[in-house]
Amino acid sequence: MSYTDELTITGLGAAYARRQIIADLSLAPMQPGQVISLIGPNAAGKTTLLRSIAGLHPTTGSQLLGTRELTHMALADRARLVTYMPQSLPQKVALTVLEGVIGALRASPIDGDSLSEQQLLETALDVIARVGIPQLAMTALDQLSGGQRQLASLAQALVRSPRVLLLDEPISALDLHYQLRVMKLVNALARERGMMVIMVLHDLAIAARWSDRIVVLAQGQVVADGTPAEAITAEVLAHVYRVVARVEPEETGLRIAIDDILTR
Structure with missing residues (x-):
């Protein structure tokens, strides 16, 4: 797009x-x-x-x-x-990095309703990799350092393609x-x-x-x-x-x- x-x-x-x-x-x-x-x-x-x-x-x-x-x-x-990324994510979020990015993608008006489960997974993993944290995909958001949380938040924002x-x-x-x-x-x-x-x-x-x-x-x-x-x-x-x-x-x-x- x-x-x-x-x-x-x-x-x-x-x-x-x-x-x-x-x-x-x-x-x-x-x-x-x-x-x-x-x-x-x-x-x-x-x-x-x-x-x-x-x-x-x-x-x-x-x-x-x-x-x-x-x-x-x-x-x-x-x-x-319009997508807004604040300075930090909420502290207590019971999701992995991958689940958070998939959730953001599902909410996207561009792709969220049209992608299959496999496509959702592949798209989310691609954005996580481009941000540079593929090793953290299955890590819980509340277990990340401040910098890691910032990158996870960026992946959630970018995947929406606002x-x-x-x-x-x-x-x-x-x-x-x-x-x-x-x-x-x-x-x-x-x-x-x-x-x-x-x-x-x-x-x-x-x-x-x-x-x-x-x-x-x-x-x-x-x-x-x-x-x-x-x-x-x-x-x-x-x-x-x-x-x-x-x-x-x-x-x-x-x-x-x-x-x-x-x-x-």
């Missing part, structure tokens, strides 16, 4: 109790097949934005996927289009090998399937290397939005992170050197 719908966000607002987290946020159309990274300091609104797109947090404004207005869509209907995949810090618990493996896989699947991927990342160098587009958030507002070279600049890093930095282009992305912190 290959998707063609753009996602356009206009005037989005989100609050917790009386505290406004995001106010009147707008983003130019995000394209199928793109990997878009959200970066910014703590409490910038990154996770709130992902949860808002997923329909897990009340919002105002418009979130238009093609001709569909997500804001007014029932959560079950939205989940057929139009929009939302990943909240998908590599935060992983070692360097698996960080790069996950970023390569997510990029490859985005292009193969025409799937839009929006993810929160804290590592600026990884975001610069593997993203088509970077959105920099601070205090619920868009500070910069564009290609990695356009969005990650010394001026933006000084404003958002309060650091003195040098940013230079290189073949695999950007070289970012942090020289000092700003104290004023």
